[in-house]
Amino acid sequence: DVKVTQSSRYLVKRTGEKVFLECVQDMDHENMFWYRQDPGLGLRLIYFSYDVKMKEKGDIPEGYSVSREKKERFSLILESASTNQTSMYLCASSEVPNYGYTFGSGTRLTVV
Amino acid sequence: QQQVKQSPQSLIVQKGGISIINCAYENTAFDYFPWYQQFPGKGPALLIAIRPDVSEKKEGRFTISFNKSAKQFSLHIMDSQPGDSATYFCAASDDKIIFGKGTRLHILP
Numbered sequence: 001d002v003k004v005t006q007s008s009r010y011l012v013k014r015t016g017e018k019v020f021l022e023c024v025q026d027m028d029h030e031n032m033f034w035y036r037q038d039p040g041l042g043l044r045l046i047y048f049s050y051d052v053k054m055k056e057k058g059d060i061p062e063g064y065s066v067s068r069e070k071k072e073r074f075s076l077i078l079e080s081a082s083t084n085q086t087s088m089y090l091c092a093s094s095e096v097p098n099y100g101y102t103f104g105s106g107t108r109l110t111v112v
Numbered sequence: 113q114q115q116v117k118q119s120p121q122s123l124i125v126q127k128g129g130i131s132i133i134n135c136a137y138e139n140t141a142f143d144y145f146p147w148y149q150q151f152p153g154k155g156p157a158l159l160i161a162i163r164p165d166v167s168e169k170k171e172g173r174f175t176i177s178f179n180k181s182a183k184q185f186s187l188h189i190m191d192s193q194p195g196d197s198a199t200y201f202c203a204a205s206d207d208k209i210i211f212g213k214g215t216r217l218h219i220l221p
Contacts, residue, residue, distance in 0.1 A: 004155070042201065042213035042214050098144070098208060100158055101148075103156050103157065104155050105153070105154050105155050106155050
């Protein structure tokens with residue numbers, strides 16, 4: 001079974017903190033993605049990566065950055081957390097870009 | 113052009129009934145149409161997918177119907193069960209995957 005593991009299920013952080021969300025996949029997938037999920041807004045793409053060291057902005061990259069130093073690990077960074085970044089964050093990977101995503105279980109982040 | 117419009121937002125169906133969720137798209141370049149199922153506290157999981165060269169795909173109780181000329185596709189869940197209660201997302205992709213906003217399905221026991 002393909003596994004995408006997100007290190008934290010729940011996180012509570014203070015406004016202004018730097019926050020790291022970690023994602024690891026075990027299927028040697030080239031492609032990895034970060035989404036946020038909000039009620040009524042569905043899934044919105046923050047950043048994606050098609051290769052190690054490569055990163056591309058998605059639809060809502062403002063306030064976020066990413067790091068991909070190893071193929072299996074894709075980290076999302078909130079440079080200075082704000083309350084409007086309170087959300088469910090989902091990591092996904094795929095063998096082929098944009099086809100057959102495997103999602104992690106998500107990290108519910110609350111910024112207070 | 114890049115949107116995928118999903119309806120309804122929420123749906124309540126009696127056990128044993130048919131659940132139908134609809135999606136519409138504009139971009140004729142889309143060539144892959146998956147549906148994802150998400151249970152509370154979990155990430156979405158790929159449920160079933162179709163390519164535009166076929167009009168229907170069935171896997172167990174789940175069927176995708178695809179109407180290329182109308183640019184619409186739908187998910188049918190036959191003999192709906194309480195365990196099917198979840199949020200369902202349609203999506204469409206070519207060089208980018210676009211998700212619908214989701215449908216929260218509740219099956220009454």
